[in-house]
Structure formats: structure tokens, C-alpha cells
Amino acid sequence: MSDSYAPSPELTAQANGQADLFDQAEDDFEGFWAAQARERITWSKDFDQTLDWSGAPFAKWFVGGELNASVNCVDRHVDAGNGERVAIHFEGEGGDTRTITYADLQREVAKTANALVELGVGTGDRVAIYLPMIPEAVFAMLACARLGAPHSVVFGGFSAEALHTRIADADARVVITADGQFRRGKPAPLKAAVDAAIDHGDDESPVEKVLVVQRTKGDVEWTEGRDVWWHELVERQADTHEAQAFDSEHPLFILYTSGTTGKPKGIFHTTGGYLTQAAYTNSVVHDLHPETDVYWCTADIGWVTGHSYIVYGPLANGATQVIYEGTPDTPHQGRWWEIVQKYGVSILYTAPTAIRTFMKWGDDIPARYDLSSLRVLGSVGEPINPEAWRWYREHIGGGSAPIVDTWWQTETGAIMISPLPGVTSLEPGSAQRPIPGISAEILDDEGKPFTEPEKVGYLVLTKPWPSMLRGIWGDEERYKETYWSRFGPKYYFAGDGAKYDEDGNIWLLGRVDDVMNVSGHRLSTAEIESALVSHPAVAEAAVVGANDETTGQAPVAFVILRGDAAQRAEEEGDALVQELRNHVGTEIGPIAKPRQVLVVPELPKTRSGKIMRRLLKDVAENREVGDVTTLADSSVMGQIQDGLKK
Ligand code: 6R9
Numbered sequence: 082m083s084d085s086y087a088p089s090p091e092l093t094a095q096a097n098g099q100a101d102l103f104d105q106a107e108d109d110f111e112g113f114w115a116a117q118a119r120e121r122i123t124w125s126k127d128f129d130q131t132l133d134w135s136g137a138p139f140a141k142w143f144v145g146g147e148l149n150a151s152v153n154c155v156d157r158h159v160d161a162g163n164g165e166r167v168a169i170h171f172e173g174e175g176g177d178t179r180t181i182t183y184a185d186l187q188r189e190v191a192k193t194a195n196a197l198v199e200l201g202v203g204t205g206d207r208v209a210i211y212l213p214m215i216p217e218a219v220f221a222m223l224a225c226a227r228l229g230a231p232h233s234v235v236f237g238g239f240s241a242e243a244l245h246t247r248i249a250d251a252d253a254r255v256v257i258t259a260d261g262q263f264r265r266g267k268p269a270p271l272k273a274a275v276d277a278a279i280d281h282g283d284d285e286s287p288v289e290k291v292l293v294v295q296r297t298k299g300d301v302e303w304t305e306g307r308d309v310w311w312h313e314l315v316e317r318q319a320d321t322h323e324a325q326a327f328d329s330e331h332p333l334f335i336l337y338t339s340g341t342t343g344k345p346k347g348i349f350h351t352t353g354g355y356l357t358q359a360a361y362t363n364s365v366v367h368d369l370h371p372e373t374d375v376y377w378c379t380a381d382i383g384w385v386t387g388h389s390y391i392v393y394g395p396l397a398n399g400a401t402q403v404i405y406e407g408t409p410d411t412p413h414q415g416r417w418w419e420i421v422q423k424y425g426v427s428i429l430y431t432a433p434t435a436i437r438t439f440m441k442w443g444d445d446i447p448a449r450y451d452l453s454s455l456r457v458l459g460s461v462g463e464p465i466n467p468e469a470w471r472w473y474r475e476h477i478g479g480g481s482a483p484i485v486d487t488w489w490q491t492e493t494g495a496i497m498i499s500p501l502p503g504v505t506s507l508e509p510g511s512a513q514r515p516i517p518g519i520s521a522e523i524l525d526d527e528g529k530p531f532t533e534p535e536k537v538g539y540l541v542l543t544k545p546w547p548s549m550l551r552g553i554w555g556d557e558e559r560y561k562e563t564y565w566s567r568f569g570p571k572y573y574f575a576g577d578g579a580k581y582d583e584d585g586n587i588w589l590l591g592r593v594d595d596v597m598n599v600s601g602h603r604l605s606t607a608e609i610e611s612a613l614v615s616h617p618a619v620a621e622a623a624v625v626g627a628n629d630e631t632t633g634q635a636p637v638a639f640v641i642l643r644g645d646a647a648q649r650a651e652e653e654g655d656a657l658v659q660e661l662r663n664h665v666g667t668e669i670g671p672i673a674k675p676r677q678v679l680v681v682p683e684l685p686k687t688r689s690g691k692i693m694r695r696l697l698k699d700v701a702e703n704r705e706v707g708d709v710t711t712l713a714d715s716s717v718m719g720q721i722q723d724g725l726k727k
Contacts, residue, residue: 085584086474086507088483092456096503098365102517113518114142114547118353121360121397123157124148125326128353132545138565138573139552140545142354147326150333150352151227154396155190156324158183167401170375170424171216174263174407181216183399186223189216191322193224196315200255200290204229204327207335209253209288210382211235211244211275213262214406217294217311218382221257222334222392226352227324231332233347236383237262239670241277243345247337248278248288250347251554255290257311261297265411268297276302329353335554336385338491339596339605340563347554348385348491354547355389356397358495363394366485366516367428368457368502375454377403377421378430384602385491386461389548390430394495409435414442418450429477430459434600436469437631439477447476457502458484462601463633464589470509488512488589490575491603492564494548497521498587511586520544521587523579528568532581539593540579541572549573595694597626597634604673606694609636612668616661618646623684623692624675627701635676637701638665639721642680650680677701681724683717685709700725 088096106113111131118128128146158166164184171179181189202208208225210232212218218234225232233251235244248256258275261268272293279286293301294311330351337345363369367390369376376395380386395402403424409417417439421429439447458478460470465486474484484507488498497519498512505513515521522530523538531538552560567574578590592598595606606624613622621641626634640661642650650657658678666674679700685693696718699706706722709715 084509086483088503088505089481092483093503095370096368096501097370098368098501098503098517100504102365102501106517110518110544114357117361117518118143118146118357118547121364122148122353122357123153124353128329134545137545138561138570140354140549141330142351142545142547143329143357146329146353148329148353148356149227149324149326150356150393151190151194151223152324153356154223154226154393155183155187158399159187161399163399166371166399168396169216169219170401170403172403172405172420173215174266174405174411179216186220188320189220190223190227191320192315192318193217193220194227194322194324195318196292196311197224197228197230197255199314199318200292200309202228202230202255204325205332206230206255207233207251207253209233209235209244209248209251209256211237211256211258211271212294212382213237213259213271213296214381214404215259215294215296216404217257217259219392219396219404222382222388223396226333227322229325229327229331231334231349233335233337234383234388235337236381236670237271238381238383238672240667241274242668243670244274245278245281246345247347248286249284250337250345251335252287254287255292256288257292257294259294259296260301261299263297263407265408268299270299270301272301276304327352330551332551334388336388336491338385339603339608345608346556346559346563348550349552349554350494350548351551354549355494356393358546358548359389359394360397361518362496362499362516363390363398363400365501366487366496366499367430367459369395369398369400369428371399371401374400374427375403375425376400376428376430377405377424377426378459379405379417379435380430380432380461385494386430389495409438410442415446415449418447418452421452421455422450425454427454428457428459429455430461432462432601433460433465433469434463434632436460436465436473436477440469440472441631444476452477453479455479455482458482460484460486461489463598464591465510467510483507484509486510486512488577488587492550492575493542493546494550497542497546498589508582508584508586511582511588513586519546522572523581523587524568524572528572532585534581534583537578537580537590539568540575540577540587540589541568542575543572591634597636599626599634599636599672600632602672604636604669606636608669609638609665609673609675612665612673613638613640613661615668616664618642618649618657619661621684623694623697625694625698625701627676627698629676636673637697638675638678639681639684639697640678641682641684647680679725681721683714683720685712685717685721687713
């Protein structure tokens with residue numbers, strides 16, 4: 082077996098997550114979660130039932146309880162006398178900073194909530210948020226939560242087209258955006274995409290109001306009566322707001338994620354259970370001590386990690402955290418480490434793709450900074466390879482900081498499988514075990530649980546959990562079918578391959594469906610394929626996620642061109658390929674641009690017409706092509722390879 086790292090006695094002595102939590106959860110599952118909910122969350126009305134699973138797979142947690150998520154993240158800390166504690170150290174990409182205490186946050190959230198009320202937002206209305214990583218994104222989310230208006234945050238790197246689909250699916254009446262965003266030192270427009278998403282042509286947009294933060298001061302088009310400046314509307318509002326308590330199962334947010342079809346799924350989460358598990362995990366997994374730690378989660382607010390581990394978990398716990406607007410290499414490759422040093426960051430939560438990038442940039446860069454404040458490191462988004470794990474511990478964690486490799490999903494809402502820093506002996510590359518209160522198993526093809534080491538199977542969750550999704554927005558059937566049918570209604574099918582090692586640690590092996598993971602972001606092959614075939618030059622397309630040294634996986638596209646375009650390709654070659662890559666960028670977002678677009682004469686298909694992506698993956702990863710016997714035409718792979726050699 083490989084090396085393992087036991088926690089230091091000092092860490093164990095002070096850690097929030099202690100070994101007895103496992104026994105408590107084992108002995109009394111519901112009692113355990115009820116205790117977490119009562120200990121960590123302030124309820125306006127206590128709940129009378131912990132879990133109602135009678136409508137499975139639709140769960141109800143903390144039934145009858147009432148709370149306000151925004152009050153839990155803000156007001157109660159001020160009421161407890163911690164108003165002067167810093168909630169957010171904001172670091173703009175260009176070096177501008179803002180220090181926001183909990184008392185400031187309370188005023189900002191109140192003003193924003195009042196502004197949304199003036200725009201006509203009521204309980205239950207959906208609000209789309211399309212913002213860069215600026216404090217207003219946090220204010221906006223908490224203001225929505227305060228009003229019981231579910232937010233749908235759309236990553237600022239997504240295109241107008243992607244925004245349009247998400248606005249339409251959630252029927253959002255209000256969009257909160259900014260004039261632009263800073264990216265690599267330059268302002269880039271953002272509101273223009275909102276305009277395009279609304280004036281889409283094909284249908285009437287549900288959007289009535291667009292609230293615009295001024296960030297870059299770039300030019301924007303303005304629609305009178307619809308568009309409103311944040312600094313005009315929000316600034317003149319009263320800075321107090323009386324919040325109402327909502328049912329524990331009141332919808333908190335919708336967040337779109339890629340599924341196996343082209344249409345993104347609106348994963349929806351409710352209030353009490355989500356907040357409980359977000360706060361609990363942030364406390365026991367990140368070992369957050371709000372009085373002394375400075376916490377930094379580098380995710381974007383547009384992803385679930387930003388929801389649970391920038392906004393709801395840390396703020397519910399009263400944390401002091403850093404929010405950084407920009408990219409890690411602006412204006413230099415040491416920017417993150419400069420920030421760690423400047424604010425004395427003690428807990429850092431980031432993604433393997435970032436770590437691999439830093440490895441590539443060189444050990445000497447972090448070595449120039451004082452990183453000794455760091456005491457816990459976290460990883461999320463994809464499996465972290467042992468080499469990157471060791472580098473992270475050595476060069477960022479001073480050779481001693483524990484790394485928590487946290488497995489979870491948009492659907493699970495919060496961390497599910499992870500070491501506890503003060504308890505677990507760490508095994509690089511493995512997320513190890515379900516945390517206390519969570520149960521997972523690995524099933525074989527027949528759906529039977531097994532425990533033999535090194536055998537590959539499917540990860541399933543065997544009990545409901547508080548922060549579980551409550552469905553797919555507007556599509557109950559798809560929820561049941563996607564997650565609760567593959568192995569029957571008893572098992573939540575996560576879509577990930579997994580195995581145990583000899584010590585019973587769980588190793589996650591990547592997606593088993595047609596979803597790829599690019600820099601920790603989920604993209605579906607179908608989504609990129611449909612973007613490609615929407616281009617007039619493309620007749621057919623197949624996309625695979627190929628291994629990539631930096632991004633984990635990268636989209637590689639195989640396209641068959643239409644007749645006239647094939648002619649064009651002969652003449653222009655690269656120009657058309659470039660055009661196709663950009664087209665995907667416009668349809669979905671730059672992150673989805675294929676690393677390569679390979680023009681091929683045919684695609685490998687089975688007799689039933691299914692594209693055999695496995696074979697294309699072999700090509701994309703420069704491997705010998707596997708078994709071709711189930712192909713309708715077994716010569717196709719030869720044709721593809723000959724074509725690519727030319
Ligand atoms: C939080 C988040 C979920 C998918 C998930 C899995 C992969 C996430 C991982 C991991 C191995 C980890 N994943 N964390 N794989 N080890 N620690 O990333 O949510 O964007 O919904 O992606 O990401 O494949 O199924 P989401």
C-alpha cells in the first residue's frame with residue numbers, strides 16, 4: 082500500500098470533527114442530523130419530524146421547521162455581538178479591496194432585499210444572477226434567500242445562449258448582472274450577454290427587470306423601463322429589512338448542471354436541510370474555527386462549490402473569508418500566494434486543475450511567499466492525482482497541512498465523502514470514506530454491493546441526506562429516472578465509477594456517463610455535440626472527454642462536415658476548425674471549446690446506431706484502438722486514423 086499521513090495530535094485535539102461523530106451517526110441516524118440542525122442553525126420555529134421519506138425519492142427534512150437562510154448567514158452573527166467581525170475580505174483583480182464586516186453585510190443584504198421588493202420580486206419568484214466574483218453576488222444571493230425568492234446563479238463565463246436557456250427554464254423575472262467583468266487585467270462586457278439572452282427572437286422573455294452593477298464602467302446598451310442601475314436603486318434603500326421565516330422545504334435555489342442529454346438540468350435545493358449540511362461540513366471537514374481562521378474557497382459563485390462553501394456554509398458559521406475576483410496569473414503567477422500571505426489565509430479550498438497548473442508554473446513561485454498561515458487544504462471537483470496531492474501538501478501546505486479531498490456534486494449540495502482532518506490518516510488520491518451521517522456503497526454491474534479491493538463499480542448513496550437535491554426543476558420524471566432507477570429506487574446513482582483499496586478507502590474514478598469534467602466543471606458530450614451540429618458546416622459530431630494533463634479532461638471533437646464545407650476545409654483547413662471551436666464558445670462558453678476538432682469521414686457506430694465514443698477516446702488519447710467487433714462497419718476506425726495521419 083502507498084503512504085498514509087496520520088493527523089498530528091495537536092490537530093486532533095482542536096479539530097471540530099472528532100471520531101465519535103461516526104458512532105453517533107451510526108447509532109441514531111435521524112437523531113444525529115436533528116442535533117446538527119439544532120446546533121448549527123437558528124430556527125424561528127423548531128421542526129417536529131427530522132426526515133419524511135414516505136414520498137421517496139422526494140425527501141423532506143426537518144419537517145414543520147421554519148427559518149430564514151439569510152438571517153442565519155448574517156443577522157444572527159450581528160445579534161450575537163460579532164457585527165464587527167470581517168465577513169469578506171474582497172480582493173479585486175486590479176488590486177482594489179473592500180473589507181465587509183457582518184454588520185456591513187447585514188446592511189447591504191437588507192438594501193438589496195428592499196431593492197428587489199421594489200422591482201416586484203416576491204416569495205417564490207425566480208431571480209437569475211449573472212455576476213462576476215464581486216461582493217454584490219453574495220448580497221444578491223442572500224437578498225433572494227431573505228425574500229424566499231429562489232436564485233438561479235449562472236456562471237459569468239457562460240454565453241448569452243446558455244443564459245437564455247436557463248432564464249427560460251426557470252422562468253426568471255429579474256436578472257442581476259454587471260456592466261462587465263475584469264478578466265486577465267482587461268474589462269470584458271457582461272450585460273451585453275443579458276441583452277442578447279432576453280432579445281432572443283424566438284420567444285417572449287419572462288424577464289421584466291435587469292439590475293446592473295457598475296463594475297468596469299464600460300459602455301452598455303440601456304433599455305429604459307427594464308434596466309436599472311444597482312448604485313441608483315440599491316443605494317437609496319433603507320438598510321434594515323424585516324425577514325420572514327420560511328418552511329424548511331421552501332426552495333432556496335436552482336443551479337443548472339450538465340446531464341447526459343443536451344439540456345442542462347436545473348438542480349433544485351431547499352432551505353433547512355441544505356443549510357444544515359453546508360454548515361456542518363464546512364465545520365467538520367474544513368475544520369473552520371470562525372474566531373481565528375481566515376478561509377478562502379477559490380471557486381466561482383456560479384458553481385455549487387461557491388454556493389455551499391463561499392456563501393451558505395461559511396457565512397452560516399460566521400467565517401471570515403477571502404473572495405478574489407480574478408485569475409491566478411493576474412498580474413503575475415504568484416497572485417494567489419500573495420493573497421494567502423496578505424490575509425493570513427489558514428484554510429484553502431481549491432480544485433486539482435489549479436494545483437496542476439501551479440505545478441507547471443514551478444515550485445519557486447509559491448516559495449517566494451510566506452504560506453505558514455495555511456493549516457488545512459481542501460480539494461474538490463475531480464479526483465486529485467497523488468502527484469498533485471503531494472505537491473500541494475509539500476509546496477503549499479509546508480509539508481504538514483492535511484488535505485481533505487472532498488467528493489460531492491451539485492445534486493448532493495454538500496460534501497459527502499472526505500477525510501476529517503483531525504481523524505483520518507490521509508491517503509493521497511482517495512476521498513476515502515463517507516463523512517459521519519452519510520452512507521455510500523459500490524455496486525457491480527448487477528447492482529450488488531461488494532467490498533473486494535481494486536474491483537471497479539458504481540458509486541451509490543444508500544440513505545437520504547439533508548442537503549440532497551429535491552428534484553430537477555420542472556421535471557419530476559427526469560429526477561427519478563436519472564438518479565433512482567439505474568439500480569432501483571433504494572440507491573441514488575451518482576454517475577461516478579469507484580473502487581475500494583485494501584484499506585477500504587473509496588477511490589473515485591470519474592464519470593461513467595457521457596459527462597466530462599473539464600477543470601472541475603461538468604460538461605456533457607451531448608451539449609457540445611449539439612452546439613457543433615448547430616453550425617452550418619457540420620453534418621455530424623461526436624465529442625469525448627480525453628485525459629488532459631492540466632484540465633483533467635478536455636473535450637475532443639470528431640466532426641463530419643457537410644459537402645460544401647468539406648471543400649472549404651480542404652482549402653482553408655485551420656480556419657474552419659477555429660471557427661467551430663469559437664462557435665462552441667459562443668453557444669455554451671469558452672470552457673466548452675474543444676481542445677481539438679478532428680475532421681473525419683465517418684463516425685464509429687454500433688448496429689443500433691450508437692456512436693462508440695470509447696473508440697474515439699482511444700484515438701483522442703493516442704492509444705491503440707480497442708475492440709471494434711460491435712461496429713456496424715469495422716473499417717471505420719481505420720478510415721478515421723488514416724485520415725488523421727494525412
Ligand atoms: C462539487 C462538484 C460533480 C462531479 C462528481 C465527480 C466529480 C467532484 C470530486 C470528484 C473525484 C472528488 N468530483 N469532486 N471526483 N474526487 N473529490 O464538483 O460538483 O460540478 O456537480 O461535479 O465532479 O465526477 O460526480 P459538480
